[in-house]
Amino acid sequence: MNWGHIDRYAKSLIKEAGHLIRVSFYKQIDVETKADANDLVTNIDREVERFFISRIKRDFPTHRILGEEGFGDDVQSLEGVIWMLDPIDGTMNFVHQKRNFAISLGIYADGVGMLGYIYDVMGDDFYYAVKGEGAYLNHERLPQLEITPLSDAIIGINASWVAPNRHIDNEKVIEMVKACRGTRSYGSAAIELAHVSTGRLDAYVSMRLSPWDIAGGIVIAQEVGAVATNLKGEAPGLLGQEPFIVARPGLHRELLTNYIQLKQ
Numbered sequence: 001m002n003w004g005h006i007d008r009y010a011k012s013l014i015k016e017a018g019h020l021i022r023v024s025f026y027k028q029i030d031v032e033t034k035a036d037a038n039d040l041v042t043n044i045d046r047e048v049e050r051f052f053i054s055r056i057k058r059d060f061p062t063h064r065i066l067g068e069e070g071f072g073d074d075v076q077s078l079e080g081v082i083w084m085l086d087p088i089d090g091t092m093n094f095v096h097q098k099r100n101f102a103i104s105l106g107i108y109a110d111g112v113g114m115l116g117y118i119y120d121v122m123g124d125d126f127y128y129a130v131k132g133e134g135a136y137l138n139h140e141r142l143p144q145l146e147i148t149p150l151s152d153a154i155i156g157i158n159a160s161w162v163a164p165n166r167h168i169d170n171e172k173v174i175e176m177v178k179a180c181r182g183t184r185s186y187g188s189a190a191i192e193l194a195h196v197s198t199g200r201l202d203a204y205v206s207m208r209l210s211p212w213d214i215a216g217g218i219v220i221a222q223e224v225g226a227v228a229t230n231l232k233g234e235a236p237g238l239l240g241q242e243p244f245i246v247a248r249p250g251l252h253r254e255l256l257t258n259y260i261q262l263k264q
């Protein structure tokens with residue numbers, strides 16, 4: 001497999017898709033809801049996913065595509081090459097703020113993340129990595145993450161997980177919020193993974209993420225030494241929704257051991 005070729009191809013496709021999204025602000029944006037009233041999708045999410053799929057199917061006909069909007073393949077196993085795509089991660093931000101959303105893409109071979117991309121479209125910040133070759137923001141190589149104590153850490157977490165919920169013990173999460181330096185929530189899992197990879201956040205945790213939210217970000221985060229797992233400490237399954245944590249080395253174990261505990 002010529003990963004260098006696929007890498008150059010994917011970067012140029014993502015930049016083209018970013019342009020499509022930016023010009024979409026001059027068009028009509030139709031907003032619909034999906035699973036619930038706050039789960040938004042627009043005609044632009046769908047157009048961008050179709051754009052990716054038509055190109056990938058034309059140029060890499062043996063590869064499969066797992067896309068959020070469902071225009072790709074019905075992926076039930078991780079065999080072969082799979083493009084895991086979220087055409088707009090942070091659709092609520094796209095609709096309400098017109099910023100703070102990203103294109104998220106991970107390209108996996110037999111379950112191993114080979115290439116990862118997060119493109120913050122309005123910030124024009126492009127995060128990318130090739131497995132084993134380091135991670136980059138635009139043209140700058142990102143340094144390896146160092147160990148930070150929880151008392152100096154900023155944790156990316158949505159307030160839903162601090163309130164009582166059916167997934168984790170929120171009393172422990174409240175203890176974590178008190179023990180850390182501060183918390184942030186950006187509304188795009190991909191952008192939060194990018195922030196962990198650059199050290200702007202020290203950890204990010206969420207209870208319900210899908211493969212397309214995290215596939216690209218995991219490749220980038222692992223290249224700088226971050227640890228990305230489900231809440232049992234296992235590698236993310238990437239075939240369905242799962243709780244997810246990514247953090248600096250050391251902090252990952254501390255958060256899982258002392259603060260982020262699944263309800264039985």
Ligand code: IPD
Pocket residue numbers: 040068086088089090091092158186187188189190206208209213
């Ligand atoms: C959502 C965002 C959000 C996360 C949700 C995701 P979408 O993706 O990443 O930050 O909390 O779980 O579903 O729907 O905007 O692509």
Ligand code: CA
Pocket residue numbers: 068086088089090189212213
């Ligand atoms: Ca998403």
Ligand code: CA
Pocket residue numbers: 045068086087088089090091
């Ligand atoms: Ca999306």
